[in-house]
Amino acid sequence: MGKLPDHGFGLLLLLPALVLVSLMVLYPLARNVHLSFYEKDLHSGLESRFAGWYNYQRLGHDSRFFTSFFNTVFFTGVSVSIELLLGLGFALVLNASFPARGAIRAMALIPWALPTAVMAMAWTWIYNDVYGVLNDVLLRLGIIDEGVAWLGTPSAARWAVIFADVWKTTPFVSIILLAGLQSIPADLCEAIRIDGAKAVQGFRLVTLPLLLPSMVVALLFRTVHAFGIFDLIYVLTGGGPGGATETVSVYVYYNLFRYLDFGYAAALVVATFLVLLLVAILTYLPMLKREVELG
Template identity: 60%
Template sequence: MSDISKVKTIGDREQRTGWILLLPAVLLLLLVFAYPIGRAFWLSLFTKNLGTQLQPIFSGLDNYARMMGDGRFWQSFWTTTLFTLTSVGLELLLGLCIALVLNQQFRGRGLVRAIAILPWALPTALIALAWAWIFNDQFGVANDIPIRLGLIKSGINWLGEPTLATIAIIFADVWKTTPFISILLLAGLQAIPPDLYEAHAIDGASPWQSFRLITLPLLMPQILIAVLFRFAQAFGIFDLIAVMTGGGPGGATEVVSLYIYATVMRYLDFGYGSALVVVTFLLLVMAVALATFLLKKSRVQTSGAIDL
């Protein structure tokens, strides 16, 4: 047997071994991930039998056609999109600033890092309850402090007015999850070789130029990963809004997850609720595909930055 054949045989054996080792994880993913989505798609093809309310009726894609004319769904979808884009954008900006600060050398840095991650480590339902009391129109700190400072004369109904309620839940979500992004970005910052900054400074570059030409290109993979995780979490948010506003006032803060919950658990319309789940899942898959494309593109830019 020639050397080339031996190398090919060894490579095939290692590849088979790798697939065998991956098989349990793949089966687990199929059980936990693929089966529920497939089951939801199957249920979405049925509607309730309004006559007997016992046996569902196969209706094909009627639930999806119904969704196209469902104004409440599109309103919740717009609310979810607005909430996701605004909160993730603010979290990325604030998280990057915090990561840059935590990456510097100063006394007590370890303690500050531990404290900075506490909001993310606390249970979301508990945090939501705390923020609901903070924004309470009668007893909340958000009204008490401005009144004491003379900035306002009477309490503001933060959670009773649509725009203010949206601002309140975005503020609470940004406070809760910004540490998650800052920790991910901090790990990326620590992986950047300090020699690059020193060489760039010797060439006469300013700190802003070093940040723009070195930090951002090399940090782009971590940024995209953080945005991908947070986009999926924010788009499917439930507990924070359910505790703070319950989707009110008047459905102004009702996101897709709350609408799905009401459809399935309150109205017992499992077919239409499953259709909503499938569409939401497809939207998340599209976001993942886009983020993956951007991630591959950023790796190419990162390789070019390192070569320079």
């Protein structure tokens, strides 16, 4: 081993990672595309039969797919926007110096660390229409006149799902933004204040532009992950009521394990996620690479 040149030795060290990723990620990606051109369902006795573009043609007529796609876009757009705004607010609070800051930062992290599926059970209890604490608090505050069936009506359920996601992932966004805030030199803020800028102006002219790279990173990762949301919705609503909160991931899962339609599920995945992934990678790669080089 001592005789190997540095790059040969380096490649040897990369081998375990490459094998693991090829087997568990790269091969499955390719197999997914392959499978999407086959019929593998109950008709075919779960044998693979070449079907050409058949699965993709089906997709064009599948209104449930379009509904779930729209739901996914709505969920992603709204929750990621709220998370960025709220995360920015949290980051500003957590960046200030005050007593017990470490403890408060730790508590702010808690939602991020808890298993989504377990907390989804907690949210079904909080959202319960008769005994739920949310309705009770809102009634006492006089915000609503009668209990809302948060998970029982389509529009309420959409917002209930979004709020639970905002709760879970805002800490992640605020940590990324907090790191961005900490990298802004303090004398820069000082200088602009001496120049006579007000706090709001300083924020707009100095903080926000310098925070932009962190915001882009947070936005990218949140968007891609929100687009793939499964566990929260599967446990909280199962996609209901009446498909109002069914995202593409949930629909894919049902195609697999309720309808045993592997080929079609694969086509759904390719049409939705591989396209999204390609767009994201091509758009953001230069920026991400720079981030990594700097980090």
